[in-house]
Amino acid sequence: MNIEILAPLDGRAMPLSEVPDPVFAAEMVGAGVAIEPLDTDDAVTVVAPVGGSIVKLHPHAAVIVTDDGTGVLLHVGIDTVGKADIFEVRAAEGDKVAAGDPLITFSPNAVRRLGLSAAVPVVVMDSAPGSARDTVSGPVTAGSVLFTT
Amino acid sequence: MSKANQIVEGLGGLDNIVEVEGCITRLRCEIKDAGKVNEKALKAAGAHGVVKAGSAVQVVVGPTADALAEDINDML
Numbered sequence: 001m002n003i004e005i006l007a008p009l010d011g012r013a014m015p016l017s018e019v020p021d022p023v024f025a026a027e028m029v030g031a032g033v034a035i036e037p038l039d040t041d042d043a044v045t046v047v048a049p050v051g052g053s054i055v056k057l058h059p060h061a062a063v064i065v066t067d068d069g070t071g072v073l074l075h076v077g078i079d080t081v082g083k084a085d086i087f088e089v090r091a092a093e094g095d096k097v098a099a100g101d102p103l104i105t106f107s108p109n110a111v112r113r114l115g116l117s118a119a120v121p122v123v124v125m126d127s128a129p130g131s132a133r134d135t136v137s138g139p140v141t142a143g144s145v146l147f148t149t
Numbered sequence: 150m151s152k153a154n155q156i157v158e159g160l161g162g163l164d165n166i167v168e169v170e171g172c173i174t175r176l177r178c179e180i181k182d183a184g185k186v187n188e189k190a191l192k193a194a195g196a197h198g199v200v201k202a203g204s205a206v207q208v209v210v211g212p213t214a215d216a217l218a219e220d221i222n223d224m225l
Contacts, residue, residue: 028198
């Protein structure tokens with residue numbers, strides 16, 4: 001495989017091991033990179049990191065499967081399941097999307113005010129731990145390459 | 150035995166399960182006795198990993214989590 005995974009939002013890229021969640025940190029779901037969103041109350045739009053079909057779309061998370069069957073998960077914040085009121089869904093399950101199309105809008109600081117991490121892990125599902133290549137760290141902008149799988 | 154059944158067994162049986170919620174790739178389970186949770190059995194059932202914190206047990210099962218949670222809740 002040689003698929004470029006794009007940053008779904010602006011922020012600071014960091015290794016999954018820095019995510020305050022043991023499942024993502026140990027890459028149990030798969031390898032990838034996380035983004036710590038900007039310090040802002042403004043609405044931020046999370047965009048598709050790859051093109052493909054949206055097979056799962058929750059207020060706080062999405063799974064896109066590319067045409068060659070690679071599943072990419074993004075999870076907005078940690079332990080944000082059930083906090084639907086702070087997220088606005090901008091697409092629907094079953095939609096075909098291009099990389100960069102909007103998925104979810106939210107305010108990073110609204111997540112932080114709940115006492116939760118706003119980190120956004122971006123993970124290639126079922127990929128071997130450590131298998132993300134060309135990983136970026138530090139400041140990133142939405143749509144730039146985050147890593148390659 | 151179905152995968153859902155295997156996971157129920159690994160969690161210590163239906164009587165040991167308070168609640169199961171599917172969240173994209175993991176089952177978030179509230180259980181009664183953490184000592185009855187069998188990580189080996191859960192991994193044999195296909196779990197990538199198991200994270201225990203007191204009575205909360207997360208079983209990482211991949212994209213079938215939501216469907217598995219429904220199956221398990223149907224049994225409860």
